[in-house]
Amino acid sequence: MSDVDGSSSGDSYDDAYGGGPYGDSPSSAYSLGASTDGSEGGTQRSRPGRRSTSTASPGGTARSLKDGTAVLVKCATTDAPYATVEVRNPNGREGVFTVRINFQDDHGRTVSDGSDEVSVPAQEKATVLVLVSNMDRVREIDHCEVDPKATADR
Known part of the structure; x- marks a missing residue:
């Protein structure tokens, strides 16, 4: 009508x-x-009352994150079975980084390993605690080796 x-x-x-x-x-x-x-x-x-927003196109215009750096702050002990690692983010946006570490005996043999993820703000640093994966061998740990590259995940 x-x-x-x-x-x-x-x-x-x-x-x-x-x-x-x-x-x-x-x-x-x-x-x-x-x-x-x-x-x-x-x-x-x-x-009225609605703002238009941009969205990323499926073509992938977002830039990849650069890997960060990881530095050992403190190695694991029997009292604290985790390593403390500082991670730096060189990017202009927040990122999630994976840290990898080997826990070694006094002969340099790996007795355990560990990894963890940490979210780090843009151009900042964050601390992550990486647990010993094989708790039965914590007493054998003499020193820690951290992969200096903290892999950018997202």
Whole structure:
């Protein structure tokens, strides 16, 4: 059914901003202050109270994180069966880094190993505790060797 001005009064798809079941008409979108970006589909508009946001395209425009650095602060002991490691993030955004460590005896043989992840803010450092994976051999640990590269995960 049509009103006197030619519009349909029973169309449940229409809203106050020109939205219909098949898209917006250019004249209604322009009257609401919308602009075109030249892309297919032509018209974009913002509704009051809603902000447009950008989203990453599936093509992967996000840059990969550079690996961080890991430095041993304290090796594991029988009283504290974990190593303390400081991780630095060289990136301009927060990242999650994996730290790997070998717990070695006095002959340089690996008696246990461990790894853990830590989230580090951009251009900052964070400390992570890496647990000894083989607790039965904690007494044999003489020193720790940390991989100096903290691998960027995400």
